[in-house]
Amino acid sequence: MRRLPLTLLGTFVAALAGSAAAHHSFAIYDMQQDVEFHGVIASIKLRNPHMAMTLTTTGANGEKQTIDFVEGAPANMLVRMGLDPAVIAPGQEITAYGAPRRDDPTSFFLKSIVLKDGTKFVSVGN
Numbered sequence: 001m002r003r004l005p006l007t008l009l010g011t012f013v014a015a016l017a018g019s020a021a022a023h024h025s026f027a028i029y030d031m032q033q034d035v036e037f038h039g040v041i042a043s044i045k046l047r048n049p050h051m052a053m054t055l056t057t058t059g060a061n062g063e064k065q066t067i068d069f070v071e072g073a074p075a076n077m078l079v080r081m082g083l084d085p086a087v088i089a090p091g092q093e094i095t096a097y098g099a100p101r102r103d104d105p106t107s108f109f110l111k112s113i114v115l116k117d118g119t120k121f122v123s124v125g126n
Contacts, residue, residue, distance in 0.1 A: 029109040031124070037067050037096045046075040046085060053110060055096055069098055072110030073123030083113065083121045092116075097121075111115040 003024070039057035052071040057065050088094070091118050098108030112122040 009062060026109065028101055028103065030102055031099045031109070033099050034045050034097045034111060035100060035108065039067065039094070041092050041094060042088050042089065043090055044064065044088060046078060048065065048074050050051045051110065053079060055094070068107045069096065069110035070101070077123065081121050088113070088115070089094065
């Protein structure tokens with residue numbers, strides 16, 4: 001009878017581990033692409049589990065477009081790299097590289113940021 005609770009506990013732990021691994025998969029993004037955007041940060045959230053940012057860009061026709069970086073590296077990882085609110089904020093002009101979501105090509109995973117002075121912060125890839 002004592003084996004049943006241990007078996008159930010083992011099954012529960014295995015199920016949680018699978019869920020955690022799936023959460024950190026890049027499968028929903030086309031990570032082979034590095035789409036480049038130049039623009040001004042409209043909003044940025046340096047938070048865990050993943051940072052998020054919107055960037056306002058101006059197209060060749062002068063039309064403004066909002067780019068959604070719905071996911072990026074965890075904030076604690078970015079801070080360890082030196083990217084924190086003292087370095088990056090809304091209103092700042094940057095270049096950003098992203099991988100588009102496979103199911104929503106208007107949303108991106110933020111792979112890297114290049115500040116106006118050339119400082120580069122890479123979370124994945126390039």
